[in-house]
Amino acid sequence: MANVLAHLSSILIPAVIFFIIGYGWIHKCNLYDDFINGAADGLKTVVGIVPTLIGLMMAVGVLRGSGLDLPGKLLQKYAADSSISGMFPEFFPLIFIRLFSSSAATGLVLDIFKTYGTDSLAGRITSILMSCTETCFYTMSVYFMTARVSKSRYTLAGALLSTAVGVIMSVLLAYLM
Numbered sequence: 732m733a734n735v736l737a738h739l740s741s742i743l744i745p746a747v748i749f750f751i752i753g754y755g756w757i758h759k760c761n762l763y764d765d766f767i768n769g770a771a772d773g774l775k776t777v778v779g780i781v782p783t784l785i786g787l788m789m790a791v792g793v794l795r796g797s798g799l800d801l802p803g804k805l806l807q808k809y810a811a812d813s814s815i816s817g818m819f820p821e822f823f824p825l826i827f828i829r830l831f832s833s834s835a836a837t838g839l840v841l842d843i844f845k846t847y848g849t850d851s852l853a854g855r856i857t858s859i860l861m862s863c864t865e866t867c868f869y870t871m872s873v874y875f876m877t878a879r880v881s882k883s884r885y886t887l888a889g890a891l892l893s894t895a896v897g898v899i900m901s902v903l904l905a906y907l908m
Contacts, residue, residue: 784874787869799874821846825857826898828866830891833866855905863897865890 756763821843829836840857847853867890875883 780873780877783872787872808902813888819854822898823858825860826894829861829864830867830894831869833869836861836866852905855908856901857899859904860898863896863901864894867894 752762755765756758759908821839825836825839827841840861843857844854849858868885871883871886871890874880875886
């Protein structure tokens with residue numbers, strides 16, 4: 732089965748490319764000009780979000796240096812002191828930092844993998860948690876800046892609620908596996 736998927740994936744990308752070229756040829760589209768126009772629009776988008784990305788990376792660096800994970804560490808201490816079964820205190824800093832930076836969260840994930848192993852319950856919860864949650868503040872700042880959204884209204888509350896649901900579901904799914 733794995734060989735079939737490997738062969739299918741190696742065929743799929745060239746097939747899509749040939750399909751696009753064939754579609755453009757049949758419909759008599761100027762594919763090269765369309766490609767150049769799309770690349771120019773993409774470059775404009777990148778140039779437009781670079782200031783936001785620089786500001787966000789700088790803010791995350793400052794917050795990490797000044798104790799960004801303090802709330803996570805306080806919750807970690809509480810979880811370590813409590814006798815809740817199945818509670819891994821390392822998740823709290825991971826959940827908190829994941830809201831801001833995926834790369835910083837990846838460093839914590841690697842620490843959890845080293846401590847507990849990738850196939851352990853903690854490793855499974857961590858893997859699912861990274862897939863079920865999003866870097867809310869990063870995503871909101873980049874997309875709102877790009878789309879020029881000035882009124883976010885319930886976006887942050889919805890993002891935090893969906894993160895909480897993602898965390899709960901990652902724990903439940905890992906226990907069911």
